Amino acid sequence: MENRLLITSSPHIKSTRTVQGIMLDVVIALIPAAIAGVVLFGFRSLLVILASVASAVASEAVYQIAVKREVTINDFSAVITGLLLALTLPPNVPVWIPVIGSAFAIVIVKQVFGGLGANFVNPALAARAFLLAAWPLHMTQDWLNPRAYDAVTSATPLVAFNSTGQTALTFKQLFLGQRLGSLGETCILALLIGGLYLIVRDVIDYRIPLGYLGTLAIGTWVFGKPGAFFQGDGLSAMLLGGAFIGSFFMATDYVTSPVTPRGRLYMGIGAGIITLIIRLWGGYPEGVTYAILFMNLVTPLIDRYVVPRYYGYGHDEMARRKAAGGETR
Amino acid sequence: MNKSKVSLGYDFVKGFIDENPTFKLAIGMCPTLAVTTSVINGFWMGVSVVFVLAFSNVFVSALRKVIPDEIRIPVFVIFIATPVVIVELLMRAYLPAIYDILGIFVPLIVVNCLIIHRAEAFAYRQPVINSLMDGLGSGMAFTINLMVIGAIREFLGTGQIAFGSVAFPEVPLFEPAAVMLTPPGGFITLGVLMALLNIAVARVNKRKKAGSDIGYGNC
Amino acid sequence: MITIKKMFGGVAVPHKKGLSEKSPVEFAGIPGELVLFLSQHIGAPSVSTVKPKDAVKRGQVLAEPRGFVSAALHAPTSGVVKAIEPRFHPVQARMSEAIIVEPDGKHELFEQLSPAVSGLDSISAERIKALAREIGLVGLGGAAFPTAVKLAPPEDKPIDTYLLNGAECEPYITADHRLMLEEAGKVIFGFKASMKASGVKRGIICIEDNKPDAIESMKEAMSAYDGLELAVLSARYPRGGEKQLIQAVLGREVPPPPGLPFDVGVIVSNVGTAYALADAILTGLPLVERVVSVTGEGVANPSNFRALIGTPVSYLIEKAGGFTGTPGKVVMGGPMMGPAVKSLDVPVVKGTSGILVLTKEQAAQEPVLPCIRCGKCIDVCPMGLQPVWMSAYAERGLIEEAEGYRVMDCCECGACTFTCPAKRPLVQWIRMAKAEISSRRNAQRKS
Numbered sequence: 001m002e003n004r005l006l007i008t009s010s011p012h013i014k015s016t017r018t019v020q021g022i023m024l025d026v027v028i029a030l031i032p033a034a035i036a037g038v039v040l041f042g043f044r045s046l047l048v049i050l051a052s053v054a055s056a057v058a059s060e061a062v063y064q065i066a067v068k069r070e071v072t073i074n075d076f077s078a079v080i081t082g083l084l085l086a087l088t089l090p091p092n093v094p095v096w097i098p099v100i101g102s103a104f105a106i107v108i109v110k111q112v113f114g115g116l117g118a119n120f121v122n123p124a125l126a127a128r129a130f131l132l133a134a135w136p137l138h139m140t141q142d143w144l145n146p147r148a149y150d151a152v153t154s155a156t157p158l159v160a161f162n163s164t165g166q167t168a169l170t171f172k173q174l175f176l177g178q179r180l181g182s183l184g185e186t187c188i189l190a191l192l193i194g195g196l197y198l199i200v201r202d203v204i205d206y207r208i209p210l211g212y213l214g215t216l217a218i219g220t221w222v223f224g225k226p227g228a229f230f231q232g233d234g235l236s237a238m239l240l241g242g243a244f245i246g247s248f249f250m251a252t253d254y255v256t257s258p259v260t261p262r263g264r265l266y267m268g269i270g271a272g273i274i275t276l277i278i279r280l281w282g283g284y285p286e287g288v289t290y291a292i293l294f295m296n297l298v299t300p301l302i303d304r305y306v307v308p309r310y311y312g313y314g315h316d317e318m319a320r321r322k323a324a325g326g327e328t329r
Numbered sequence: 330m331n332k333s334k335v336s337l338g339y340d341f342v343k344g345f346i347d348e349n350p351t352f353k354l355a356i357g358m359c360p361t362l363a364v365t366t367s368v369i370n371g372f373w374m375g376v377s378v379v380f381v382l383a384f385s386n387v388f389v390s391a392l393r394k395v396i397p398d399e400i401r402i403p404v405f406v407i408f409i410a411t412p413v414v415i416v417e418l419l420m421r422a423y424l425p426a427i428y429d430i431l432g433i434f435v436p437l438i439v440v441n442c443l444i445i446h447r448a449e450a451f452a453y454r455q456p457v458i459n460s461l462m463d464g465l466g467s468g469m470a471f472t473i474n475l476m477v478i479g480a481i482r483e484f485l486g487t488g489q490i491a492f493g494s495v496a497f498p499e500v501p502l503f504e505p506a507a508v509m510l511t512p513p514g515g516f517i518t519l520g521v522l523m524a525l526l527n528i529a530v531a532r533v534n535k536r537k538k539a540g541s542d543i544g545y546g547n548c
Numbered sequence: 549m550i551t552i553k554k555m556f557g558g559v560a561v562p563h564k565k566g567l568s569e570k571s572p573v574e575f576a577g578i579p580g581e582l583v584l585f586l587s588q589h590i591g592a593p594s595v596s597t598v599k600p601k602d603a604v605k606r607g608q609v610l611a612e613p614r615g616f617v618s619a620a621l622h623a624p625t626s627g628v629v630k631a632i633e634p635r636f637h638p639v640q641a642r643m644s645e646a647i648i649v650e651p652d653g654k655h656e657l658f659e660q661l662s663p664a665v666s667g668l669d670s671i672s673a674e675r676i677k678a679l680a681r682e683i684g685l686v687g688l689g690g691a692a693f694p695t696a697v698k699l700a701p702p703e704d705k706p707i708d709t710y711l712l713n714g715a716e717c718e719p720y721i722t723a724d725h726r727l728m729l730e731e732a733g734k735v736i737f738g739f740k741a742s743m744k745a746s747g748v749k750r751g752i753i754c755i756e757d758n759k760p761d762a763i764e765s766m767k768e769a770m771s772a773y774d775g776l777e778l779a780v781l782s783a784r785y786p787r788g789g790e791k792q793l794i795q796a797v798l799g800r801e802v803p804p805p806p807g808l809p810f811d812v813g814v815i816v817s818n819v820g821t822a823y824a825l826a827d828a829i830l831t832g833l834p835l836v837e838r839v840v841s842v843t844g845e846g847v848a849n850p851s852n853f854r855a856l857i858g859t860p861v862s863y864l865i866e867k868a869g870g871f872t873g874t875p876g877k878v879v880m881g882g883p884m885m886g887p888a889v890k891s892l893d894v895p896v897v898k899g900t901s902g903i904l905v906l907t908k909e910q911a912a913q914e915p916v917l918p919c920i921r922c923g924k925c926i927d928v929c930p931m932g933l934q935p936v937w938m939s940a941y942a943e944r945g946l947i948e949e950a951e952g953y954r955v956m957d958c959c960e961c962g963a964c965t966f967t968c969p970a971k972r973p974l975v976q977w978i979r980m981a982k983a984e985i986s987s988r989r990n991a992q993r994k995s
Contacts, residue, residue, distance in 0.1 A: 005877060006888065007877075008877070012877060012888065015966055015967050018914075018971070019969045022922070117970075134506035205923075311556075312791075313932070315801065315804065315811075
């Protein structure tokens with residue numbers, strides 16, 4: 001008798017990194033921001049987060065059962081979508097908003113296009129854009145005062161910043177999230193912890209947040225002050241609004257960002273430029289959502305044209321130059 | 330002949346499922362998306378298209394043997410433009426409120442590819458009576474499509490479905506989603522309905538096939 | 549000594565060298581049957597000069613090379629030619645003509661072997677080149693390219709540097725490691741002989757830094773000669789790939805296929821090849837045996853053997869104490885590039901650097917998930933390619949598109965498949981596309 005030996009194509013060993021592991025890392029990285037949201041805006045935030053995550057996971061399971069596919073809720077990708085969406089919502093929204101938003105993100109944006117790896121825009125952001133178009137008042141007025149937990153319907157500090165180029169908030173207030181804003185976007189400290197965790201764990205590429213925030217800061221410094229150049233407050237531009245959560249957690253979504261390092265840098269820069277344009281000269285107070293969605297759509301184009309330099313490229317280049325030189329002569 | 334009778338009925342019915350202009354052929358998308366913010370808009374747009382389609386199909390079919398092949402498209406356009414002008418003038422005279430909403434999309438029926446498509450693909454090759462049936466069938470299917478899309482968008486976007494002064498339900502049951510009245514809402518509704526119809530058709534066909542397989546097995 | 553830390557793609561693989569790196573090379577013994585394929589190497593198969601029932605002795609020619617790119621074959625031990633028949637070739641994965649030798653156990657040496665030479669000065673470059681061809685020497689790193697061809701670079705391509713490849717970046721395998729440790733003198737002698745044969749003045753010995761003991765012993769052996777340098781590379785797969793080594797050590801890039809190291813003035817030889825050449829010069833013995841690591845969690849006593857070419861895998865595993873539990877997979881060579889075998893009857897060929905036995909648990913297939921386009925495969929590709937697109941196109945049968953992404957440049961090192969978090973068999977699809985493109989090109993050439 002002979003043992004049955006397995007025949008497969010090499011390599012015969014695989015790394016220990018898995019899709020689930022990566023997704024779990026992202027969930028872990030988002031937890032500080034979620035905790036910060038609950039601390040700053042109270043129990044309501046927790047409700048919004050839980051509703052969003054539960055709806056995302058349930059939608060994925062229901063859809064996959066309905067179309068008789070394998071149920072893949074254990075890969076954590078639905079959890080991330082739900083969590084990300086919740087963190088971009090105003091803390092005082094009615095609970096049905098995250099429920100509908102997450103269901104939309106999972107079913108319409110992700111599963112209908114083929115599930116994990118096949119969506120062409122970031123599900124959480126597409127759902128946020130949908131909610132913004134569907135219930136604009138809830139999405140722009142349901143704020144809570146940090147640590148006071150009372151409802152506020154005034155505009156976020158970003159609106160004033162965009163028109164005047166300055167903000168009354170101190171760096172400390174901005175860094176710790178002591179301002180009106182979506183429940184997960186305000187606390188820069190928590191986002192930084194999560195973002196650095198992902199970079200250290202080699203989950204995300206630092207080039208996207210670097211390109212994004214860098215472009216935004218430099219652009220705001222140049223154009224941010226009305227009537228004057230090179231006097232804008234680039235630092236506050238990064239800390240206000242959703243630029244931080246967007247650049248670290250949304251724009252870095254694998255499926256909808258370029259695959260090459262250089263392409264990722266370009267995506268970050270592109271998103272930064274679009275955010276800047278919308279903020280300074282556009283009709284909306286915040287442009288992060290649309291900037292990243294736009295760059296999601298451009299990603300296939302970037303992947304097509306921004307390719308790594310292949311081994312031996314120099315020889316081909318030399319041959320080309322020689323051929324070109326020969327022609328001119 | 331018996332065969333032509335069968336096909337006469339089929340020519341009418343096929344527009345509803347097999348050659349559904351919106352969900353199967355995906356033609357005439359411009360008015361489909363633009364005017365379906367309410368049931369009533371969809372209805373009047375549909376009625377206009379039925380009239381134009383029947384008119385143009387009949388004339389194209391009747392004159393198909395004398396229309397030179399090379400210039401058939403300009404000729405089609407004349408046959409289409411004539412009823413469109415009639416519809417436009419009638420609507421302006423008797424339904425000014427609807428005309429205000431539909432506006433540019435009524436004259437634009439001239440370039441609605443559904444009508445050109447039926448003229449080119451069907452009426453130009455078929456007898457007059459078949460072409461009439463085809464025009465009525467396709468047009469009515471189109472009307473139903475617009476009304477269904479309109480109903481969904483109106484209901485989700487405003488919380489109600491209104492017919493003139495009557496609205497159902499009287500008070501919205503939920504907070505209406507404004508996005509459904511915008512073009513993205515139109516695309517989403519269209520996409521979902523298209524998917525559902527195709528799933529349903531695929532299921533029915535599969536069942537039919539399975540049934541016939543068993544039948545063959547038994548005999 | 550230069551130290552090279554710079555990385556050009558690649559992955560950090562678990563080296564697992566500890567299993568067998570402490571076990572000295574032992575002679576494996578003479579098995580009951582030797583299977584010697586006429587096609588042991590890249591190029592035309594050799595032509596048999598013996599017929600069944602012929603008595604042969606250790607070192608006697610069994611087959612002559614046919615054409616320029618080919619290699620001779622010799623009897624590894626004394627015995628009788630039992631048959632010449634097709635057997636299953638583990639590397640080519642198809643039936644291939646082989647000479648079957650039944651050993652008589654006496655291990656008698658062939659009388660006509662050329663006399664030994666004492667030093668490099670007493671042998672000419674021409675003689676070394678001829679010897680490399682006579683003894684059937686091929687690259688023992690795995691590709692099995694006839695060495696005689698390498699030693700005679702085309703006139704119009706001046707060679708300035710000779711690299712000795714002791715990187716051994718494949719996990720588990722320790723054959724080269726042990727050779728550098730135990731036979732450093734002979735390895736260096738063989739390397740110098742190769743340099744003399746090809747007329748190259750500069751020689752660099754390249755070793756990964758996870759073999760400090762081998763580095764020490766090689767350093768010591770080197771000191772007896774002039775014109776040799778040592779390059780210590782950080783351990784990272786696939787450091788030891790010929791093209792990768794040239795890039796890391798010399799900063800040169802070999803042109804895309806059909807470019808060869810010749811084109812950038814470099815020759816690369818494996819330490820095993822240098823050792824075999826030294827052996828032939830000093831004792832006259834042709835290439836009839838090689839060092840084979842029998843290792844992996846699936847064998848009881850991972851060992852390094854001096855095994856006769858043609859020894860069945862089952863015999864070597866037996867010698868290494870047999871299996872521990874049920875084996876899941878047996879691989880000829882390292883885990884990254886070696887082919888898995890379906891039967892243990894297959895023999896060691898000239899290019900076999902190791903036999904790796906993986907346990908049932910290690911061989912378990914993980915579920916393949918959809919690609920999430922993380923781009924890790926692009927980060928690790930040492931050739932600067934984009935496995936994500938190449939494999940996606942290949943999987944869908946879009947061969948031209950895959951070719952457009954330079955699928956033919958792929959060296960099949962396996963780094964992308966190793967690193968893929970979705971466990972997608974990228975290399976498998978790429979291989980399929982390459983095979984399809986090759987067969988189309990061949991068909992085109994014929995028509």
